[in-house]
Amino acid sequence: MHTALAGHGTVDVLLGVRELLAELASPRDECIVLDPALVTLADAESIAAWLTKYPRPVVVFSSVTTAALESGVLLAQRTSARFIFRGTPNERSALECALLLTPDAPLGVALLAILEDNMNRLPSGIRNRMASMFQNGDCPSSPKALAAASAMARRSLDRCLAEAGFVSTRKVIEAARVTSAYRAITTSRTPLGHIASMLGYKSQRTLDAQMTLLMSTTSGKLRTDPLSCAEAADFLAARLIARETPPERKSPYPRRAHGSAPGSGMTSLKLVDSKSHIRHRRRTASGDR
Amino acid sequence: MINIAFLNQLASAQSDTEFTRTAAGLATLQVYDSIKSNGFDAFVHQDALERVQRDIVNIETGASVRPALESVVQALPFWDTGGYTRIGRRAVYTALLVYGQALGDEGEWQIAESVYALVGMDAELDGETWLAAEARLLMGRASRMCADWESSRIAYRRAYELGIEAGDMSIALRAQIGEANNLWSRGDFPAARRLLNTTARRARQSCPAVLPRVTLALAGVANAAGEHERAIHLAFGLLGSLTDDDELVYQTLVDLAAFLSDYGLPTVAAASLRLVEQAAPEARVRRHARLNRLFLAAHGDDELAFTSLRVALASEPLTPRQLAQYSLFSAQGFRRFSQLDAAEAAADRAVQLANQFQLFQLVFEAEAELREIQSARAELRAAAGTQSVHSDQPRARTNDSNAHAASTTRYRSTTGEKLPPRMRHVAESIENMATQRFAARELELSSAQ
Incomplete structure (x- = not known):
């Protein structure tokens, strides 16, 4: 230990x-x-x-x-x-991962409370599997693995999640990973690069890219300026289920984006939105084919 | 389920103990297959599991296979239980991996390979990516032990991919070390070194716990490439920094002994190996140490130790590589102790085994040994011819001494005293350091016992 x-x-x-x-x-x-x-x-x-x-x-x-x-x-x-x-x-490495990436119980509870309506529309098997993912941080590493762990075909899983209002299976998995890292990022001194590799990301930059998509912040910013559990749950839920603009983060620090004036943080937020929206539409299109 | 590896093992079983052990394993896997396909049904499976348990009781106590199989049998009734995280399945897969490792300890690498392949496939299909990565990593090693290079390479690649996917850099980097070991085992030192340097860089950034293993592998490559001093210093540095990983400590000691004997310090190497033989918890590690002591005895003047170690190893389950090495070392020892007929037979066997398992480096060494034996025989004939003209001494005795002389002159020096003056100083400092450290460790061991 x-x-x-x-x-x-x-x-x-x-x-x-x-x-x-x-x-x-x-x-x-x-x-x-x-x-x-x-x-x-x-x-x-x-x-x-x-x-x-x-x-x-x-x-x-x-x-x-x-x-x-x-x-x-x-x-x-x-x-x-x-x-x-x-x-x-x-x-030893599995134990290290489980000990250092302990999920934050209040965040899991808050997130599941917001997602309750959507979760209720899922078949019980997937609902319970997802609930345990957000509660204990033990999540399959890919949509294929989640489908296998839920004992159903990948396309059926995608369809079930889409019908329940979730954006995509991959996003559910990414959200579960970020949820499991929330406590380690906000309360520990574990190096962020190490947290990223334990989550299965190639580097801290990849983790930051995911965190920007899901919580509109990076791991470094989250460590210096932690969001409350309720705020974090709001962000994650908004990215998981809604296709409209997620709630704006009230940060005391001004954000600087490429080609934008200091303080106009909304530019980067819109850019991320449009990217994720395009990616989602593309995936739907290939799925229809 | 028809498992060819198990059937082959049953067909070639040398003793009742070995047959019972393999049969119990096959029966357990058949019950596993049935439970996996149809789910656990107490009415159908309980009786079968009880029968397997009775078979397991007949396995000799002390064999690591026995508790491993008991663990599988205990986990199987829980297959479908455990809620949404399906811990029953995880428990069964883990128990099977432990069984595979126990088979490896006994030297039964072919059936270990088939067990790992089975677990790797089933765990991946069940979405258990981490366990699938573990299974592929272990399979890569088992395939290497069976000299199945292509399967080993594929298994290591898959372990790497699954390790990354599961977020376990330790598995991914260990898979790369395994691949590098495959490369240098087959003589590609530059590629192995490149891969290990990249792995070391990545380990420093993301998984420092793997760094000692990379260092040990780099030392292995250095030694195989003839840079013995570098290899010894890397291994000693590593031994000093390891505090909590017993498995790696013994592995390092075995490798260090090989480096020391290659460098020309057989006494220090033997001290290191004795330490491993006394204290290593795993049978395969102790076996490896014994094989290395056979090498030292074959190259030294201790004929008694050579004979007793040869007899002890003859009944041990050896891997293909170890079998080829055993024949090669035997040939070297027989030549040194003037038994040229036995030496030639052993060298022939070493060439045949090394060719069969594509161990090319050992093929070169065995062929060189064969040439040495033939030239020793020719010198002996020439000396005998001269003596029949000029001397009335008994022939057998002269033959022996000449053969001995012919064989010893062709050996690389095996003690520090025979090293060139420039290297002697370095060798002495290494010997002093090693003796102090081994004495300290032996003291630690005896106080712990």
């Missing part, structure tokens, strides 16, 4: 379930790492109940045994825990 964190955090050890439940009720918001092999089914049930009451990022780091899987299944069904199984050569 210490090695995976690599100096980006500290570890406190809780020795019993009672201590764990007390910790869950505390106002702290740190990530909890749990080995389900060490808890009984009854304990797992109480942990799940407390996690529903006090949402908290949870990483379940477990070996593959019957005891661990029995408790693990219960936690998977009733919480938004993220699972990593021991035994693979790169489990």
Whole structure:
């Protein structure tokens, strides 16, 4: 655990379930790492109940045994825990990713509340899969992988999401990635380039391009001038479902855009809009063919 | 499901233990295939799983395959459970990957390769990109061990792509290291070095945890290209910086021993290898260390150690590369200890194996060894002819000493004392540093035990 964190955090050890439940009720918001092999089914049930009451990022780091899987299944069904199984050569990097990119529970709740109408129009399988993506940050890496994980054809998935009012499957995945990075960007000192690579982006520039499209800001600006969860959720929801202009960000700093006078931030915003709109229309056209 | 690799392994099983182990693995994979296609049905599958579990009990305790198979059998009933994140499937795929690694530990790389291929395909179809990337990375290594270069290259490329897609640079960069290892194993040093330098640059930027592995691979290339001092310094530097990665520590010690012996410091190399043999947790690492000690014994004057190591390794499951190396080292040892007939037979076998598995560097070495044996034999004949005219000494004894002389003069020097004066100073400083560090580590080990 210490090695995976690599100096980006500290570890406190809780020795019993009672201590764990007390910790869950505390106002702290740190990530909890749990080995389900060490808890009984009854304990797992109480942990799940407390996690529903006090949402908290949870990483379940477990070996593959019957005891661990029995408790693990219960936690998977009733919480938004993220699972990593021991035994693979790169489990350390997976654990590092899960620990450093812990999702922000209030942001996930706020975003799902805004998207509730659209989510209700989705088939239950995809709805629940998407909800867990935004809550635990464990999202498939591509539309193809999301379709496979939802046990449906890629085109059916695209159609379902379009009918529910979502702009595109890719945008849903990008939004889930950005949501999972929000906490690391705003509250940690983890280098932004490292966060970008853990999210699967080639460089920080690529992450910034996605963040500009989804939240009208870059990772660096978000770190120095964090948006509130509600604001961030508004931005993301607007980009995910609406095709009209997203809400304007109220920033105390003036924005400078190429070929525009200092302070006229709207120019760049419109440019991004028109680009994304054209890209979306092109994709629809190729899909129709 | 018909799995050719498993059937081949069953057909060529040398013992009941090996047969039981392979049969239990095949039965487990058949149950997995059925559950994957039809979902878990307790009425159908519980009985089959119980029978497999009874087979697993017959596998010898201590084999890493046994707990790995138990883990797969325990995970299979959970296949369809776990809510929207489908942790049951993830658990099964992970357990299968652990089983593949256990097979690799036992040296059964062909069936390990087929297990990785199966998991890679199924995990990718299930949208489990990270697990699919892991499976392809492991498959690349298993294919390399089977000398299946093309499959290895394809597996590493796919691992790279999937690793990037899953956001795990560690997998992507390790796949590139694997590809570079393939390149230098087949003699393309410049391409391997270019790829490793690019990988090191990327690792520094995005994934520093992989950097030690890149350094070790660079040291391997340097050594293979004849830059032994550079290789040793890289490996020592690495050993000093590794604190929490046991697997890499032992790998580095094994490689360092190879560099030291190539440089001409066999005593220090043997110390390093003894350390690995004493403490490495994985059977394949200990086996590798033993094979390297055979090389040192073959090039030194310790005939007793040479014979005992040869006997010990004869019953070990070796990879194709290790098999070819085993024959080559045996040939070298037999020549050194004046058993020219046995040396020729072993060198012939080394050439045949190295050709069969396209290990071109070993083909060159084995052919050179064969030439050395033939010229030693010719010198022996010439010496015997001269002596039959001029001397009445017993022939067998003279033959032996001449053959020994002929063989030893053709060897590269194997101790620091025989090095040129310029290099002797460097060798001495390396030897001092190595002795101190190994002594310190042995002390650490004994206090830990």
